[in-house]
Amino acid sequence: VTMSDRASRQLIIPPFVWHLNINIGDSEARLINFPTEVYNHAAPDRLLLPWDTDQIPANAKDYFPKF
Template sequence: MNPELPAVPDRQTVTPQGQSIQSLIDGVKVRLAVTHPDERGDLCELYSTAWGFDDEPMVYAYFASVRPGQTKGWVKHLLQTDRLFFALGSFRVVLYDDRPDSPTYQKLNVLHFSDRKRGLVRIPAGVFHAVQNVGTVDACFVNNPTRAYNHAQPDKYRLPLDTPLIPFDFAPTLGG
C-alpha cells in the first residue's frame, strides 16, 4: 500500500452470521421476512399476531409507493406506532429518536430493505422517520399503524428533509 494515499479501512457492519451490529432506537423492532418462491411466483407473509412482534391490534392498513430518487418524511406521530413492511424496490429507512425521556434520545438508525431483503419495522410514536427510494423503479411498502387515520386531525408532525435538527443528509452519494 502506498503510505502517501490516506486509505481508511472498512468498519464492521454485520456479524459473521449476517446480522446487523447496529443497535436500534428504543422500541424499534425489525423482523426480516421470508419469501417463498416457486415456479408460480413468490409468497411473503407481511404480518401475523403469532409472531409476537407487537401487542397492539391490526386496525388500519395502507399501501404506498415512492418514486425513484424520492424521499417521504421527516414525519413523526404522537399517538400511533407505525408498522412498515417494505415489499418492493430498494429503500433506505432513516429513524431519529425525538423522545427526550428515551434512553436512545437523539439516536439515528439507517436501515436498508429491498426485494431481496424484505422486512417489517416497528416505529414507535415520537420517532421521526423517512423512507427514501434508492433504486431505479418505484418502491412500495405497506403500513399497518396502530391507529386508523384521522382525516380531520392527522397524527402527523413534519420537518423538512434538510432540517438541521436531524443529523442526516439525504443527498445522493457515490458508492465505494
C-alpha cells in the same frame, strides 16, 4: 435500515421517532404502512418536515448514492 427487493421485511418504527424513506434503487419501491389507529385529520398525530430540515440531526443527502 437497508431493505431490498430480494425479501419482504417488516420495520416497526416506535412512536415519536423521526424517520425518512429513500429509494436508492433503479426501480420503483413500494412501502406499505399499517398504522395502529385510524388517522384523525382534525387532530393530526404526526409532524411533517422537509427532507432537508435542520431540525432532524441527520443529513438525508448522505444516504443518496454517489456517482
